Amino acid sequence: MTDRQLAELALDARKNAYTPYSNFNVGAALLCADGTVFTGCNVENAAYGSTICAERTALVKAISEGQRSFTAIAIAGSGDDFCWPCGSCRQMLCEFAPTLRVLAVWQDGQFEISTLDTLLPHAFGPAALE
Numbered sequence: 360m361t362d363r364q365l366a367e368l369a370l371d372a373r374k375n376a377y378t379p380y381s382n383f384n385v386g387a388a389l390l391c392a393d394g395t396v397f398t399g400c401n402v403e404n405a406a407y408g409s410t411i412c413a414e415r416t417a418l419v420k421a422i423s424e425g426q427r428s429f430t431a432i433a434i435a436g437s438g439d440d441f442c443w444p445c446g447s448c449r450q451m452l453c454e455f456a457p458t459l460r461v462l463a464v465w466q467d468g469q470f471e472i473s474t475l476d477t478l479l480p481h482a483f484g485p486a487a488l489e
C-alpha cells in the first residue's frame with residue numbers, strides 16, 4: 360500500500376459521510392501494520408456532540424476487528440484547506456500509535472505528511488497510568 364493509494368482510499372471514503380448539519384465530508388483510511396486498511400467517514404447526529412469524525416470511525420472499526428498496530432492514516436476533507444485531525448482524533452490515535460504517519464490529502468490527491476507526535480506533543484498516554 361503506497362501513500363498515494365492510501366490517499367485515494369481516504370478520498371473515496373468521503374462518499375459515505377453523513378453530514379446533514381455541516382455538509383463537511385471527511386474520509387479517512389487507516390493502514391494497519393499487517394497491511395490491512397480500514398476506512399471511515401464522519402457520521403453526524405442531531406445531537407451534535409454525538410457526531411463521530413472519520414478518523415475515529417476508521418480507528419474503532421479497526422480496533423473492533425482485533426487490530427492494534429497502525430503505521431499511517433490518510434485524511435481527506437472537503438474544505439479549502441487540508442483537514443488535519445481534530446484534538447479528539449489525535450488523542451484516540453495516540454493511544455495506539457503515538458508516532459503514526461499522518462497524511463492530509465488535498466482534493467486532487469496530493470498530500471502533506473506529518474506525524475502524530477508532531478501534531479500532539481507532550482501527549483497524555485497509557486504510560487502515565489502505569
Ligand code: THU
Nearest residue numbers: 381383385401412413443444445
Ligand atoms: N471532522 C472529521 O471527520 N474529522 C476531523 O478531523 C475534523 C472534523 C468532521 C466532524 C464534523 O462532522 C465535521 O467534520 C465538521 O466539524
